[in-house]
Amino acid sequence: MGQLGVYFGQQVRAARLERNWSQAQLAEAAGTSEEWVRRIERGAKSPSFDTVEAISTALGVTVSHLFAAMVEIRRGLKGSSASRARCPPPTLSGWKTPPD
Template identity: 45%
Template sequence: MQLKKQFGKRVQQLRFARKMTQEQLAERVGITIESISNIERGIYGPSFDTLEKLAIALRVPVQSLFAFDEPL
């Protein structure tokens, strides 16, 4: 599986674990719902700035966004 798809799946898992909608996450990160959807589907990867904001919004260290086999 390519990195963008693994990353997107991990973001989605973390979002589900926090009972957040794509809309809520998008609002907290300051990007569109479409952007969150594209990230979760592995269409494109986020910028470094967005990575930091995702980690803050999901309340995890940035490294956890890449810990694909780590339990939630």
């Protein structure tokens, strides 16, 4: 996982520590394993959308809160063509519901 995954993991860790939770407590609340939480926080693994949603719900924060640092980093990388190729800009407000 790249640098942005590390920042995502740091946001998860910061939100967990604000609640004075252990990794085990977050894992239990999110319905995942403690090892998976450790890997996410280190930026070693990319969580699925379902896991991101479960973690945000367990922590009582929005999904966008967990990606906030990534958006700020992305803004700082705008001048780099290599970063644009690896990391498309986030557009949460532009999401549309797929047709049935």
